[in-house]
């Protein structure tokens with residue numbers, strides 16, 4: 365019921381606010397303002413995908429613009445590599461321009477405009493917009509709309525570069541054919557308000573030619589007379605590398621590496637991905653904390669985009685660098701560490717639960733010790749038959765304690781046994797001595813390997829009772845703190 369009310373009233377309120385406020389030209393209604401609460405489910409159910417592409421339908425389904433850019437550019441670059449000599453000045457300039465245009469995407473398109481992870485001054489915004497255009501990856505608005513959908517619907521059919529459709533689909537396939545389904549809704553109305561974004565959109569074709577091809581060629585041409593090298597290396601070959609560097613964020617970063625913060629989805633952290641993407645390779649962190657201006661949180665990890673933004677902030681060109689609270693970041697890491705520890709814990713054998721062991725009287729123990737090698741230590745009865753010949757201290761010390769309580773001797777009286785010895789001994793438990801064990805009161809009862817334990821919340825009896833108490837024992841409504 366509440367969802368019906370909210371979806372009906374929200375647009376009315378919004379319409380009223382729009383009427384009251386002076387009408388601005390670039391005020392757009394957020395694209396996701398009126399979507400149903402069950403949007404993802406609703407779209408998947410009601411909007412059918414286009415039929416799969418076959419060899420017969422392929423020609424009609426290709427996206428010829430992307431296909432041309434992504435095939436002709438490398439073809440020209442390869443021709444140039446075999447026919448134009450690479451001068452060292454041009455090589456250095458190509459690498460520098462690779463970083464400049466790469467940063468236009470990572471620091472501009474990605475961290476500034478897609479995620480708003482910091483505020484940039486106007487000169488920096490224009491510089492990033494121009495550098496990003498030199499990477500020839502579409503306008504800021506188009507790029508950010510797809511990227512926001514990628515974050516919002518990661519690993520679902522509404523993610524435009526859904527990693528579950530395979531490495532090559534997320535790398536480049538999604539651009540080469542007409543999408544089988546429209547990407548899920550993602551709002552970019554904030555970007556329409558940006559003068560820089562509108563400026564780039566207006567001059568996009570000219571900026572592509574200028575920043576993608578003319579500028580890198582002119583620098584090499586006027587700089588050291590290498591017009592051909594400037595075009596084939598600094599413009600064209602460099603563009604191929606920038607393209608695939610960015611594409612690796614969608615493919616490699618969802619495929620290679622670890623998930624130190626959360627393994628619910630495909631994003632992964634890996635140094636190699638960071639090296640090929642200007643520092644966007646700590647993608648598991650990034651999908652968990654997308655508004656953080658950092659991808660790498662450790663000082664030694666490779667994240668030149670973070671360093672660039674940080675330097676800009678020191679120069680007064682960038683402000684409001686956002687970082688997620690360290691406490692919350694560490695919680696994610698802890699959860700994953702505990703998960704791995706739990707897996708190790710589940711792969712090991714531990715002492716039997718005292719509740720599963722028979723309770724034996726002292727007399728019963730003494731009687732059975734006449735026919736089995738039984739020893740009491742820490743209130744538990746152990747069958748030490750297998751230990752008699754293996755005991756590092758010699759068999760005589762075992763034999764003399766059969767049928768006796770050797771607690772004092774074991775815990776320092778004769779020898780202060782190691783934790784390993786205590787753990788091993790606990791595996792020989794066959795019974796509990798009646799009245800001999802005080803649960804949880806004495807470390808002698810709990811093997812060292814079981815004193816810290818990874819338990820799920822519903823396995824902790826105390827936490828279960830606490831939460832039910834919190835829900836049921838409230839007499840009157842309180843105030844939120």
Ligand SMILES: [Zn+2]
Pocket residue numbers: 514613614617618631647651
């Ligand atoms: Zn991603």
Ligand SMILES: [Zn+2]
Pocket residue numbers: 474478479511515650654
């Ligand atoms: Zn992102």
